[in-house]
Amino acid sequence: MKGWPSLTLFTASLYGFWLLLNDTFAPGQMVLGLVLTIAVALGTAAMRPLRARPHHLFAAIRLLFVVVGDIIRSNFAVAGIILGSVKRRSNSGFMKIPMDLRDPYGLAVLACIITAVPGTVWAGLSADGRALTIHVLDLQDEEAWVRTIKYRYERPLMEIFE
Amino acid sequence: MSVENIPAWADLLASSLLVLGSVLALIGSAGLLRLPDLFSRIHGPTLGNTLGLGCVLLASILIASISAGRLVFQEILITLFVVATSPLTAMLIIRAGMYRERVDRGKKATPQQDTMH
Amino acid sequence: MTALLPWAISFALIAFAFAMICAAIRLLRGPAAEDRVLALDTLYVNSMMTVLTLGIQYGARLYFDIALLIALFGFVGSAAMAKFLLRGEVIEP
Incomplete structure (x- = not known):
């Protein structure tokens, strides 16, 4: 492969x-x-100035299922927040995440995943590509979001694209 | 109406998918009104863009396949297209919001530097 | 036969109508231009779902093509407007 x-x-x-x-x-x-x-x-x-070199088809399929599951789960979470009280609704904010992924196609896929999952939106990558800014609707536990993005999405993407 | 001769399980499944999808889309759009600022409002329509649209498309595939007597899954194209494009719109809007917020703040701090026009 | 589907279709159409009303209110009221672009984006996604639901109701494949076209043009429109707000220009030299 x-x-x-x-x-x-x-x-x-x-x-x-x-x-x-x-x-x-x-x-x-x-x-x-x-x-x-x-x-x-x-x-x-x-x-197309540079070619994507994806490998590990199985990792890609596993990532697809993880993302679909996360989309379904966070859909209901965000629906709960929208229907919830004012306090729960005004809990959003920006946060920074250190990045190790460097491949541009991997970053593009990560941007799509983060934005497609309700509750998080990709807001920009720093110029040196080391810090990612995302906007989170339910910003209570920053550590948990960092862990989610790094282990659930970034690790498999590095496996697939690098 | 051509929705008359479908089996009961498909009727039930498609109906629940349609109801779920439309409720999610409604909640997402209501989020546009209920959430406090632009950056959190971006999260609202994502509900309709992902699972809401997905449910409606699945119901459409189900009914079309049954009434055509074979698998019709052209709707996958819409899913692929929306999944590939809606993040782009959201990113552009949030970046525009961040940029204009920064510009506004800069203008308030140093109004004399406004040499744009 | 339990014909649930016509009821579900009516319910979905009403829900989409209310969703579009919400988006339209935000479109009219939105304090910033970005809010209005976001509301337009929501409006076209909801209308696409309405067209798909109508396609289920009438059983015509033509509605699928309409929905695909709405998706294409809606994306181009929203992206162009957001890009304009970001840079003041849609196509940069």
Whole structure:
């Protein structure tokens, strides 16, 4: 699994999207999709300055399930906060987290995960990439948030991308 | 109405998914009114964007698959698209909020430096 | 046969209508421009879900394409407006 050629992965997922969008396996669409996706992949290759090198497919799948579980759990947590008392609602704030992840694609995925999970929003990375600022809706236990982000999301991402 | 000849389990499942999704979307939008400041209001619509939309899409996949007699999961495309894009919007809004807050504070502190126009 | 689905669809449509009213109030009242962009973003996500629910009700696949288009254009619009607030320019040279 080491070093997937990312262009192939990109082409394959684009092809999958094309067939899904047309909802068909008709031979004409399959050929057209193949031609289009290869053309798009070659045409945009120059616009992607660096290639992602994801490995460890199983770690990625495990991370996906962890994130879906967290999204479901924190949906109800945030719903509780919104419906709760004024005191619970005005408990938000910014916090800083030290970062070890360096790969830009890994950071992009981490940004998507943090923002997609209700209750936390990615608010920026410092210029040297060592400190991450996030905004948290329920900021009671900063340590717990640092632990969640570092062990649940950052560790697997470092495994996948570095 | 084409929602008449579906089995009872699918009826129940799709109904509960729809109700759950719409309630979550409503709570999320109510958060826009109930939360105190911009930065916490950003968290409200995330409810509708993630699980709310997910539930509605699952119900849609279920009903469409049953009435078509095969697996129709084009809705996955919307999920992928929203999952990939809604973080970007939220990040841009929060950064705009932080930036403008900083600009406002700077203006109040040193009003004479306002040479923008 | 227990036909729960029509009731659920009606309930969902009413809930989405109220959600859109909430977003519209924030859109009209929002103190800062970012609040208004956020409210517009919420508005389009809710309308997308309304269209999907209508698609379930009428059983037409056409609604799916409408929802996809709303998602595409809504994202482009919100991102452009947020970018404008951030930089004062949407496409930088």
